[in-house]
Amino acid sequence: MKINAAFVEKILTAFIKEELSKCGFKKGILGLSGGLDSAVCAALAARALGPKNVIGLIMPYGKGFGPDLEDARNVARILKIDARTIDIAPMVDAYFKKNPTGKPLLKGNKMARERMSVLYDWSAREKALILGTSNKTELLIGYGTIHGDLACAINPMGDLYKTQVRELATHLGIPERIRTKAPSAGLWAGQTDEGEIGLTYAELDDILEHLVDGRESPREVVARGFTKNRVEKIVRLIRGSEFKRQMPPIAKISSRTIGHDFLYPFDWDK
Amino acid sequence: MIVALAQFSPVLGDVARNLDFHLEYVEKARRAKADLLVFPELSLTGYKLRDLTAETAQDPRTSKTFATLREASRNLALVVGFVEETPREKGLFYNSAAFLLKGSIFHIHRKVFLPNSGMFEELRFFAQGRTFRAFGTPRGRAGMLICRDFLHLNSHYLLFADGAEISITISAAPGRGVSGDDGFATSRMWEAMGETVSRLTTSFVVYCNRVGFEDGAVFAGGSFVFDPFGRRVAQAPYFDPDFLLVEIDPADIRRARQTMTFKRDDKPEVTLANLERIVHRDED
Numbered sequence: 074m075k076i077n078a079a080f081v082e083k084i085l086t087a088f089i090k091e092e093l094s095k096c097g098f099k100k101g102i103l104g105l106s107g108g109l110d111s112a113v114c115a116a117l118a119a120r121a122l123g124p125k126n127v128i129g130l131i132m133p134y135g136k137g138f139g140p141d142l143e144d145a146r147n148v149a150r151i152l153k154i155d156a157r158t159i160d161i162a163p164m165v166d167a168y169f170k171k172n173p174t175g176k177p178l179l180k181g182n183k184m185a186r187e188r189m190s191v192l193y194d195w196s197a198r199e200k201a202l203i204l205g206t207s208n209k210t211e212l213l214i215g216y217g218t219i220h221g222d223l224a225c226a227i228n229p230m231g232d233l234y235k236t237q238v239r240e241l242a243t244h245l246g247i248p249e250r251i252r253t254k255a256p257s258a259g260l261w262a263g264q265t266d267e268g269e270i271g272l273t274y275a276e277l278d279d280i281l282e283h284l285v286d287g288r289e290s291p292r293e294v295v296a297r298g299f300t301k302n303r304v305e306k307i308v309r310l311i312r313g314s315e316f317k318r319q320m321p322p323i324a325k326i327s328s329r330t331i332g333h334d335f336l337y338p339f340d341w342d343k
Numbered sequence: 344m345i346v347a348l349a350q351f352s353p354v355l356g357d358v359a360r361n362l363d364f365h366l367e368y369v370e371k372a373r374r375a376k377a378d379l380l381v382f383p384e385l386s387l388t389g390y391k392l393r394d395l396t397a398e399t400a401q402d403p404r405t406s407k408t409f410a411t412l413r414e415a416s417r418n419l420a421l422v423v424g425f426v427e428e429t430p431r432e433k434g435l436f437y438n439s440a441a442f443l444l445k446g447s448i449f450h451i452h453r454k455v456f457l458p459n460s461g462m463f464e465e466l467r468f469f470a471q472g473r474t475f476r477a478f479g480t481p482r483g484r485a486g487m488l489i490c491r492d493f494l495h496l497n498s499h500y501l502l503f504a505d506g507a508e509i510s511i512t513i514s515a516a517p518g519r520g521v522s523g524d525d526g527f528a529t530s531r532m533w534e535a536m537g538e539t540v541s542r543l544t545t546s547f548v549v550y551c552n553r554v555g556f557e558d559g560a561v562f563a564g565g566s567f568v569f570d571p572f573g574r575r576v577a578q579a580p581y582f583d584p585d586f587l588l589v590e591i592d593p594a595d596i597r598r599a600r601q602t603m604t605f606k607r608d609d610k611p612e613v614t615l616a617n618l619e620r621i622v623h624r625d626e627d
Contacts, residue, residue: 075523084561084582091556336393339558340355 074282076237078244085229086121092227093122093202095343102201104188104222105129105156106259107144109251110206110230113238115152116245117229118204124153128201132188135162141259144251151248157195161187181260185221193224202226210235210274213281214307215314216258216266223317234278270310272303280307344482347377348566348587350579352555355389358399362387362408365423368586369415375588378482379420383513383553383562384454384490385438387425390515391557396436396468400428403441403448416443420480422487422551424513426469427453435470440487440513442478450478454489455498462517462560463491477505483593490514493533493550499540504611508571508596509547510540516552518563518582526581530565534575541569545599545606547591554584571599 093101101118105111111129118127129152131145142158149156165180165187174180196203205225207217209232217223230238235256242252256266256274267273272280280299283289284307291308295301325333349368354360365382372380384390387408388399403409403425412423420442427439438454453472457465475498477486486502486509493499493512502510520528533550541548547570554564561582568577568589577589600606 076521077523077525080525081521087582088556088559088561337395338355338391338393340391340556341395342356 074234074236074278076233076240078241081233081237081241082117082120082244085117089118089121089204089227089229095340096202096226098200098202100126100128100199100201101204102128102130102192102196102199103204103206104192105131105145105148107131107141107148107251108254108256108259109235109242109247110208110238110256111145112148112247112251113242113245114204114206114230115148115154116242116247119152119154120245125155126201127152127154128195128199129154129156130188130192130195131156131158132161132191133158134165134184135160141257144254147248148251159191161191177261181258181264182218182221184260185218189221189224196226204229205231207231208233208235208238210278210281211266212318213285213314214270214277214310215317216270216310217317219317222258234281235274236278271306276303277307280304284308284311344379344593345375345377345588345590346549346568346577347372347375347380348549348551348568348577348579348585349380349382349386350551350554350564350566350585350587351383351386352553352562352584353383353386353389355557356392356395356399357389358387358401358408361389362411365412365421366415369419369421371586372419377419377588379422379511379549381422381511381513381549381551382424383551384424384440384515385426386423386513386553389557390553390562391560392426393464393468396426397428397434400426400436402429403427403439403451404429409441409443409448412441413443413446413448417446420444420449420482422511422513424489424515427451432470436468437472438465438469438489439472440489440511442480442485442487442511444480449480450476450485450487452476452487452489454492456491456495458491475501475505477502477507483508483596486510488512490516493540494536499544500614503544503546503606504609504614507544507546508593509549510544511549512551514550514552514566516563517560526565527561527563530563530581533565534567537567537569538573538575541571542573542603543605545571545596545603547571547596552579554582571595572602 129149133142203226205228208230211217257264283294291304294304323332329335424440427437440452442449455472457469459466477484484506486507488498518527537548549568551566553562565581566579570576579585579587
């Protein structure tokens with residue numbers, strides 16, 4: 074699980090720089106939540122592109138998340154990146170006024186997609202490419218909103234477990250307050266990732282590393298001493314969220330079909 | 344003899360731009376009085392071609408790109424990587440390496456071991472080569488391998504048995520495995536094998552890997568040269584582009600083979616007889 078943070082920083086900053094230049098962009102844009110992942114992504118982008126070429130969009134829902142708003146602004150200030158605050162409450166409230174629900178998950182997903190929508194709008198306004206902030210842990214267990222926070226143009230941190238993101242954060246000088254606070258998707262007040270998933274990130278990442286990187290069977294992981302129902306829960310989460318990690322399947326009718334046998338690289342003509 | 348390695352990042356699918364890069368390195372190598380300039384695997388096309396494989400294919404005997412490269416090889420041997428398609432085998436694409444010198448094609452190696460598992464899908468797009476062959480050059484007998492060929496024991500043995508004194512591997516090896524150490528875990532694998540092979544074959548082992556990103560894959564660089572005594576005489580950085588120059592002494596082959604008499608004592612006929620038995624044996 075341990076990483077050489079300096080080496081990883083070098084790869085990821087080069088990745089951001091190269092992908093942007095291939096796509097013809099100078100600037101990157103990302104959502105700043107005040108949490109660990111977006112702070113690390115912003116720091117990498119600032120080092121890769123220069124702080125003047127990074128835009129952090131802070132998108133609170135009304136005044137509900139005061140301390141996080143402060144943290145997000147702090148991150149932008151420390152990194153000297155451009156920051157803008159856009160309140161998504163008017164858009165989200167207008168929708169739920171006509172389509173009311175009592176389910177916090179529905180509201181949370183709508184908010185995540187509203188932020189995505191704002192990000193893509195500012196991406197076009199500012200000619201800035203959207204940097205994803207999802208880490209390997211949440212991608213694997215599907216802890217993200219499809220077409221919401223999972224939407225991006227490139228994902229520099231998608232192969233780093235949360236534990237490794239924290240290690241990288243220390244190397245990048247992210248303030249301790251942000252590194253140590255309980256991770257939260259911020260879909261509703263008081264929500265924490267670990268509370269909702271029912272596992273600590275330390276244990277979750279440990280199990281994932283055995284299952285995914287080590288290619289061990291769930292039975293072998295349990296034999297290592299991990300609790301059976303926790304391992305099984307993680308396996309269920311991974312299987313159940315594959316749809317969030319792939320393009321939707323296309324029914325093959327013709328002799329050459331996108332995704333089946335019309336196969337070009339993502340970096341085609343870049 | 345001066346060997347130059349162009350550890351660079353080809354543009355995916357753009358042969359014309361890559362040819363320009365090649366010519367820039369040729370000019371650098373010429374100024375450095377290099378005798379041999381080695382490019383990475385698929386240096387004319389980039390690696391993750393998928394359906395661009397067909398669109399970037401060259402017949403090295405007739406293509407304009409190769410006419411230019413052959414012209415550039417008048418006073419400098421070049422090893423370039425490309426997608427090969429010949430009129431005799433239309434629609435078959437090989438992942439190939441060409442050794443060019445004095446304006447002509449000395450040898451073409453077609454990659455034999457096409458990786459096709461995990462992140463690799465070469466068999467989906469390429470035809471498989473069948474031959475490992477050493478070939479004569481004015482500076483001694485050489486052999487070429489392409490990336491995964493290098494990781495198979497028999498490739499090295501065949502070049503050794505065929506008299507190669509310098510083995511040249513062109514590569515597009517992605518880095519995999521980050522730990523607390525510097526660089527990728529896979530880079531250490533290549534280096535360990537490079538040293539071992541140079542000792543086992545008492546040959547020069549030249550390895551040129553590429554750098555850059557394609558569809559998220561990170562090419563690890565770390566090109567190197569080992570001498571016939573297993574000494575690393577050149578090492579490029581991981582991950583960053585580099586133009587690596589190293590002077591090697593071909594007389595080291597003679598010295599090494601006097602000290603370690605593996606070549607003299609080799610018994611290819613024993614290998615052959617045993618392989619015949621192993622390949623054709625009835626069930627035990």
